[in-house]
Amino acid sequence: MSAPIEPVYALAFGAHPDDVELACGATLLKIMDEGRRVAVCDLTKGEMGTAGTPETRRQEAALATERMGYAAREQLDLGDSELFYNKENLHEIVRIIRKYRPDTVFCNPPDERHPDHMKASRLISDACFYAGLRKIETIENGEPQEPHRPKRLLYYIQFKQFDPEIIVDVSTTFERSRGGVLAFGSQFTRDEKSDVPETMINRKEFLPGLEARARSLGEQIGVMYGEGFLLHGVLGIDRFTEVFTPGD
Numbered sequence: 001m002s003a004p005i006e007p008v009y010a011l012a013f014g015a016h017p018d019d020v021e022l023a024c025g026a027t028l029l030k031i032m033d034e035g036r037r038v039a040v041c042d043l044t045k046g047e048m049g050t051a052g053t054p055e056t057r058r059q060e061a062a063l064a065t066e067r068m069g070y071a072a073r074e075q076l077d078l079g080d081s082e083l084f085y086n087k088e089n090l091h092e093i094v095r096i097i098r099k100y101r102p103d104t105v106f107c108n109p110p111d112e113r114h115p116d117h118m119k120a121s122r123l124i125s126d127a128c129f130y131a132g133l134r135k136i137e138t139i140e141n142g143e144p145q146e147p148h149r150p151k152r153l154l155y156y157i158q159f160k161q162f163d164p165e166i167i168v169d170v171s172t173t174f175e176r177s178r179g180g181v182l183a184f185g186s187q188f189t190r191d192e193k194s195d196v197p198e199t200m201i202n203r204k205e206f207l208p209g210l211e212a213r214a215r216s217l218g219e220q221i222g223v224m225y226g227e228g229f230l231l232h233g234v235l236g237i238d239r240f241t242e243v244f245t246p247g248d
């Protein structure tokens with residue numbers, strides 16, 4: 001029998017390697033600074049990306065994981081640009097949720113430029129619900145898994161802008177989170193002499209644009225940097241003054 005894995009507080013999913021670091025890396029660092037464990041799961045290997053190969057992207061993801069300090073990172077192979085809504089893909093995500101048993105899940109937003117992001121959003125949102133159903137059976141290391149439903153699901157901001165419901169103050173972690181993003185060198189840097197074409201994300205304007213957005217979100221809550229999220233469902237509050245702290 002395999003030893004059970006210690007649960008994590010947060011499990012962050014992305015359709016492609018680098019989605020998580022770009023969209024919510026500073027929030028994940030903040031959660032870890034607060035003493036909680038974080039794991040990441042990429043649904044695909046990013047093999048259809050214009051730049052980089054699955055092998056370079058795997059190495060880059062490993063470097064990002066080391067720099068960020070996650071408890072674990074999983075890379076599934078559900079098919080870049082073929083991320084279909086089907087039972088097999090849904091159950092693979094259910095298996096990962098039950099393996100790490102998170103309180104909080106982060107994932108791609110429902111409305112996005114890249115179709116994989118929207119498909120991932122739907123798959124992960126639904127898997128969070130199905131993971132709690134006892135009669136859906138999944139196996140990990142030859143053992144049936146216990147059901148587990150995360151307490152909350154948050155959608156991060158990617159390419160399409162939206163008004164967030166929650167902005168996290170990431171002033172203390174934003175600069176550090178850039179180390180996680182820059183680990184994906186094949187995606188965000190481009191040698192002008194190489195034959196890699198210019199893309200939306202390797203243009204020199206891309207990373208400064210991300211920083212400008214973090215500044216703008218921070219501005220909305222009176223701090224230097226922010227990351228924004230939508231909440232799936234409603235926010236239930238037990239200890240009121242721990243959420244809305246005095247003096248806010």
Ligand SMILES: [Zn+2]
Binds near residue numbers: 015117
């Ligand atoms: Zn992506």
